[in-house]
Amino acid sequence: MExxxxxxxxxxxxxxxxxLLFMLIGILLGVLIGVLPGLGGANGVAILLPLTFTMPPTxxxxxxxxxxxxxxxxxxxxxxxxNIPGEPWSVATTFDGYPMAxxxxxxxxxxxxxxxxxxGALFAVLLITFLAPLVARFALQFGPPEYFAxxxxxxxxxxxxxxxxxxKTIASMMxxxxxxxxxxxxxxxxxxxTFGRTELLQGxxxxxxxxxxxxxxxxxxxxxEGLSFQGKSGKIDPIIVLRTWAQLPKFWVTSLRxxxxxxxxxxxxGGATPASFMSYGMARRMSKNGPTFGEGQIEGVIAPETAAxxxxxxxxxxxxxxxxxxxxxxxxxxGGLLIWGLQPGPLxxxxxxxxxxxLIASMYLGNIxxxxxxxxxxxxxxxxLRIPFSIIAPVxxxxxxxxxxxxxxxxFDVVMMLVFGVVxxxxxxxxxxxxxxxxxLVLGDMAETAFRQSMxxxxxxxxxxxxxxxxxxxxxxxxxILCWPLISRARESLxxxxxxx
Amino acid sequence: MSTDTPPxxxxxxxxxxxxxxxxxxxxxxxxTDSYRVGVSWDANGPQAGYFPxxxxxxxxxxxxxxAVKTLFRWSALAGKxxxxxxxxxxxxxxxxxxxxxxxLLQYIGIYVASALYIGAFMxxxxxxxxxxxxxxxxxxPVVMFLLFEIWFLVPLPKGxxxxxxxx
Numbered sequence: 001m002e003x004x005x006x007x008x009x010x011x012x013x014x015x016x017x018x019x020l021l022f023m024l025i026g027i028l029l030g031v032l033i034g035v036l037p038g039l040g041g042a043n044g045v046a047i048l049l050p051l052t053f054t055m056p057p058t059x060x061x062x063x064x065x066x067x068x069x070x071x072x073x074x075x076x077x078x079x080x081x082x083n084i085p086g087e088p089w090s091v092a093t094t095f096d097g098y099p100m101a102x103x104x105x106x107x108x109x110x111x112x113x114x115x116x117x118x119x120g121a122l123f124a125v126l127l128i129t130f131l132a133p134l135v136a137r138f139a140l141q142f143g144p145p146e147y148f149a150x151x152x153x154x155x156x157x158x159x160x161x162x163x164x165x166x167x168k169t170i171a172s173m174m175x176x177x178x179x180x181x182x183x184x185x186x187x188x189x190x191x192x193x194t195f196g197r198t199e200l201l202q203g204x205x206x207x208x209x210x211x212x213x214x215x216x217x218x219x220x221x222x223x224x225e226g227l228s229f230q231g232k233s234g235k236i237d238p239i240i241v242l243r244t245w246a247q248l249p250k251f252w253v254t255s256l257r258x259x260x261x262x263x264x265x266x267x268x269x270g271g272a273t274p275a276s277f278m279s280y281g282m283a284r285r286m287s288k289n290g291p292t293f294g295e296g297q298i299e300g301v302i303a304p305e306t307a308a309x310x311x312x313x314x315x316x317x318x319x320x321x322x323x324x325x326x327x328x329x330x331x332x333x334x335g336g337l338l339i340w341g342l343q344p345g346p347l348x349x350x351x352x353x354x355x356x357x358x359l360i361a362s363m364y365l366g367n368i369x370x371x372x373x374x375x376x377x378x379x380x381x382x383x384x385l386r387i388p389f390s391i392i393a394p395v396x397x398x399x400x401x402x403x404x405x406x407x408x409x410x411x412f413d414v415v416m417m418l419v420f421g422v423v424x425x426x427x428x429x430x431x432x433x434x435x436x437x438x439x440x441l442v443l444g445d446m447a448e449t450a451f452r453q454s455m456x457x458x459x460x461x462x463x464x465x466x467x468x469x470x471x472x473x474x475x476x477x478x479x480x481i482l483c484w485p486l487i488s489r490a491r492e493s494l495x496x497x498x499x500x501x
Numbered sequence: 502m503s504t505d506t507p508p509x510x511x512x513x514x515x516x517x518x519x520x521x522x523x524x525x526x527x528x529x530x531x532x533t534d535s536y537r538v539g540v541s542w543d544a545n546g547p548q549a550g551y552f553p554x555x556x557x558x559x560x561x562x563x564x565x566x567x568a569v570k571t572l573f574r575w576s577a578l579a580g581k582x583x584x585x586x587x588x589x590x591x592x593x594x595x596x597x598x599x600x601x602x603x604x605l606l607q608y609i610g611i612y613v614a615s616a617l618y619i620g621a622f623m624x625x626x627x628x629x630x631x632x633x634x635x636x637x638x639x640x641x642p643v644v645m646f647l648l649f650e651i652w653f654l655v656p657l658p659k660g661x662x663x664x665x666x667x668x
Contacts, residue, residue: 050655167563171560174560175524175527185549190538192534192553223592224588390626390627391622391637393595394621398619401602422596460547
């Protein structure tokens with residue numbers, strides 16, 4: 001099959017000493033980022049992105065995606081040992097992971113978590129290997145109306161299927177679009193919303209927003225809890241690993257279900273966090289061990305971890321093929337691709353085969369390497385967390401400040417990072433979702449361009465969005481999903497109507 | 502009913518209302534500026550404000566909706582605290598030094614500012630003695646300097662000390 005031969009070529013690109021080294025560095029950095037609060041997957045990749053400007057794009061994306069895998073693995077360590085989720089998608093892992101650690105079964109929990117993550121990611125990478133070229137070929141038929149329709153679908157899914165109130169999701173999203181519009185409009189050359197300030201000429205960079213919202217915002221939130229890291233010991237010895245591996249195949253149904261949930265949530269933008277919660281919830285409802293979830297049930301660790309990794313990995317599928325990131329971290333990686341001059345979409349598969357398949361091959365390698373590394377280095381990470389917060393917190397802020405500065409060598413960005421930090425803190429507390437804002441900030445310009453081009457094609461008529469079967473069905477689906485909360489509420493009230501007299 | 506709920510520094514409903522009003526203001530700004538650059542079509546196609554003004558209107562509408570909903574639930578939301586005074590003090594203990602750090606860093610460079618920032622945290626929050634504090638708070642910027650200025654060749658903001666040392 002063509003895909004397999006492309007994959008082998010990709011392996012040849014990925015297995016060079018330089019790229020393997022970057023893979024290793026990426027994973028180690030990623031686990032570190034996943035373990036420290038305030039430095040998350042999206043945030044960490046955002047900070048390290050400017051440093052990769054001098055690297056060839058293939059090596060850079062390999063390193064950055066390995067940072068991503070590392071962060072996916074790392075989040076589980078603090079969840080299980082310290083009951084502190086290192087990443088938003090590891091929150092569900094604390095539900096059963098920490099009780100297991102409390103009962104002295106930390107090694108089992110960690111092994112189960114890492115192995116499930118590996119399985120989830122592998123499932124997703126296989127999906128990408130075989131599905132991506134198909135989607136890419138399909139996407140070749142896309143014109144501006146179709147691209148805009150897909151983006152509309154993305155944003156409507158956030159509103160319709162998100163857990164936060166739709167009004168707040170829309171507000172968050174629109175703020176992202178508004179921020180994206182600030183600065184020089186490349187089509188007409190006019191300055192929008194700069195109010196005469198030269199610092200705003202370049203507009204707001206999504207990297208600054210991500211570092212502020214997800215980095216500083218997270219630290220401010222953490223401060224509220226007056227954090228102190230008192231964790232359980234995390235020794236893993238090989239016997240425990242083997243014993244746990246022997247147990248895991250029993251739960252293959254949960255695992256498979258979680259893989260599917262994860263891939264679905266990764267591809268339709270949702271991301272790893274909702275995937276982990278949904279998977280945990282479903283496992284609890286459908287497993288015969290359901291009632292004991294929350295007390296240290298190993299299935300309660302398998303379900304969220306598999307789903308989170310499957311989602312995190314499959315989020316790269318729409319990013320590569322359609323230019324639609326399925327998660328905030330994928331959004332940052334998308335931004336990176338654009339900065340390197342690579343246009344994600346079907347042409348990427350045609351014109352830059354080495355890059356795409358090198359990346360996909362590195363996903364396989366990165367996950368295997370990640371699993372091995374993380375199993376062997378757990379005590380090291382646990383020790384890092386014992387460094388008192390009064391040292392770690394300012395160091396993390398310093399790293400964030402450096403990250404914000406290196407994007408455009410602009411002090412204004414560092415100030416904006418702090419502002420975004422306050423916004424992130426307030427928004428999280430008031431249940432305004434942050435992911436739509438980041439996605440809108442990254443995709444805003446592209447969405448506007450697609451909309452504009454569509455309008456130009458149709459001379460101002462909105463009818464172009466129903467002009468053919470493809471566009472029409474996507475737009476209709478988008479509108480249905482948008483109104484889903486209303487529809488389901490209407491159905492519920494209709495069901496309650498016939499009350500026995 | 503527990504009698505030991507911590508004193509609240511800000512009620513949720515006021516903060517919700519304030520944020521909703523800020524969103525409305527934001528929307529108004531976007532709409533106003535969009536009309537300034539033009540929201541309809543000219544010879545070349547849609548003007549620059551065409552897309553943003555839709556965003557601005559949506560922002561204003563959504564902000565109003567949230568504000569109205571908050572007002573409707575005003576009494577139901579009574580007593581819900583956004584942040585307690587204790588928590589606020591902890592958050593400010595992080596926020597204020599960080600703000601000072603960011604201001605300072607423009608004048609004395611990032612390395613010296615970071616040393617002072619980390620040192621301040623270690624002494625005030627961590628209650629460390631002077632020697633370990635100095636070792637970490639000076640050590641970290643030195644590592645950063647080697648990493649960024651010398652290895653990655655990424656220039657960071659520098660101040661009088663670095664200029665005096667010849668960088």
